[in-house]
Amino acid sequence: MIQLTNVSKIYPNGAKALVDVSLRIGKGEFVFLVGPSGAGKSTLIRLLYREEHPSRGLVSFNGQNLVRMKEREVPFLRRKIGVIFQDFKLLPRKTVRENVGFALEVLGLQRHEVEVRAEKALELVGLTKKLKAFPHELSGGEQQRVCVARAIVNDPALLMADEPTGNLDPDTSWEIMDLLHNINKKGTTVVMATHAKDIVDQMKKRVVAIEQGRIARDDEKGGYGYEL
Amino acid sequence: MSFSSAKYVLRETLSSVKRNPWLSIASVMTVMVSLIILGFSAFFLANTSNMAQSFESQVEISAFVHTNVPETQVEALETKIKAMPGVASVVLVTKKEGLAQFGQSLGKAGGNLVSDLGGTNPLPDKFTIKAADPRRVKTLAAQLQQFTELKSVRYGQGVVDRLLQFTRWLRWMGAGVIIAFGAAAVVLISINIKMNVFSRRREIQIMKLVGASNWFIRWPFLVEGLFLGLAGGILATVLVGTGYNWLAGYVSSTLAFLPVVRSAWLFWQVQTTLLVLGMVIGAAGSALSLRKFLNV
Structure with a gap:
């Protein structure tokens, strides 16, 4: 499903985020990306929904070459990928329900269907009481959950999460992990960058460790592997 | 564009105006002030050239x-x-x-x-x-x-030469005023639109990351610009219309020797131009200034 071939990403300021990375993730897999901050995990995720272009190498999703993809095709790529952003990226002037519904609005769905499905997704993350609240009225954890709901509302083929439990207490973190686990069981590929050692160790999923822009380790059913 | 998308655009426009009342009012005011300036400049130009003609016809x-x-x-x-x-x-x-x-x-x-x-x-x-x-x-x-x-x-030798010099100056002044104030209006409105779009560039970026196409983002902006421009245009036409009628009446009753243009045709021409200009500036301005924020 995802194929990175000799990918390097060097930012204009000279920072080398990724160096000659090759990685293959199959359909239906659950993959943890671990490694120190600034190792290149976020960059790898950004390459996949085409917020960034690689400096060298090939990135492909479902056989489509993302490097050569035309600008007007990018929205269609992003509709197949749900992203849980580290900084949530919620629309400040829209309510919780509208934020989640926006991922369906862009598909051109009827308003009624948009609302029903948005409410269902918010039920899954346990936020049915805040449908009409605005993002600034929510706590960090609640905003995080709105972002999760928006990422899963349109049943994406790939779900990517950048530190989705970073702002949550342990209980809520596990709720989110259960959610991701269930979504994965239904066939959605999940890629998650995280620092949460206990979660990685307990889930026993594939672990890809990135250090200084290179893949340091790639274990089936691995552990976090770093001492905190 | 399908029917449900059209409804979405209208809903977006309405809620955007409702949730940002001050930004909307500021935009309407900017368009209004700019168009008032432009409207009065147009009447000023019409009057200076009419005045020049009437002075010359007395030779x-x-x-x-x-x-x-x-x-x-x-x-x-x-x-x-x-x-x-x-x-x-x-x-x-x-x-x-x-x-x-x-x-x-x-x-x-x-x-x-x-x-x-x-x-x-x-x-x-x-x-x-x-x-x-x-x-x-x-x-x-x-x-x-x-x-x-x-x-x-x-034929009033000497006086005629000076008169002709004066009327030429009058005409240039009329044209100069409309060009200067027209440019000022354009600058004013484009600064306002840029501010609007800039304040929402993060929203635009988020929308793109969630899979919105450029037109999906552009339409609500365009329609909002159109409505706000139209609102500014209506206010400007009302104010320019009543203002000019009052001024024309005042001038012709106190400074009777000054010929004032009071043609209905000119009046409606200026008024419709202001209205159409308001809408076009609002819509085109938003669409153009969106461009550089859409590449995410």
Whole structure:
């Protein structure tokens, strides 16, 4: 499903985020990306929904070459990928329900269907009481959950999460992990960058460790592997 | 665009205006002020050029006939002058009419002017000639001087030159004012739109990351710009319309010598232009300034 071939990403300021990375993730897999901050995990995720272009190498999703993809095709790529952003990226002037519904609005769905499905997704993350609240009225954890709901509302083929439990207490973190686990069981590929050692160790999923822009380790059913 | 998308665009526009009332009011005000400036400049231009024309139309040539020229020859001369190229109108004021006018201008004292003058009329016959183009008055006067029947030809030498200089200046000023204020209006509105879009660039970025196409983002902005521009345009037309009518009435009642344009056609022309301009500026301005934020 995802194929990175000799990918390097060097930012204009000279920072080398990724160096000659090759990685293959199959359909239906659950993959943890671990490694120190600034190792290149976020960059790898950004390459996949085409917020960034690689400096060298090939990135492909479902056989489509993302490097050569035309600008007007990018929205269609992003509709197949749900992203849980580290900084949530919620629309400040829209309510919780509208934020989640926006991922369906862009598909051109009827308003009624948009609302029903948005409410269902918010039920899954346990936020049915805040449908009409605005993002600034929510706590960090609640905003995080709105972002999760928006990422899963349109049943994406790939779900990517950048530190989705970073702002949550342990209980809520596990709720989110259960959610991701269930979504994965239904066939959605999940890629998650995280620092949460206990979660990685307990889930026993594939672990890809990135250090200084290179893949340091790639274990089936691995552990976090770093001492905190 | 499908029906449900059209409904989405309208809903987005309404909620955006509702949730950002101050930003919307600021945009309407900016468009309004700019269009008011532009509207008054247009009326100013129309009036300065009208004023110039009316001043110029008052330039005329007076040609006096020798007193010994018989009446028939005066009439023949009139037809000859009428036939000259560049002559717009010729009015003959005969000695008799001239004397009657003179008597009237003296009031009571002029009651029996002829007898007071000893039974003779000392006034000459006079032609009042208007040139089609006031700038040609000088050459026309020189040509008239060729007629031996005419004793003297006068056209306010010196004054005409200065008048023409003044009217040319008036016209330039009218055009200058509309260009300067037009440019100011464009700058004002484009700054406002840029601010609007800039304040929402993060929203635009998020929308793109969630899979919105450029047009999906652009339409609500465009329609919102259109509505806000239209609102500003309506306010501007009302204010410019009543303001100009009041001003025109005031000027023509207190400074009666200043000719004021009060043509309904000009009025509606300026008004519709302001309305259409408001909408176009609002919509096109938003669409154009969105461009650089859409590449995410």
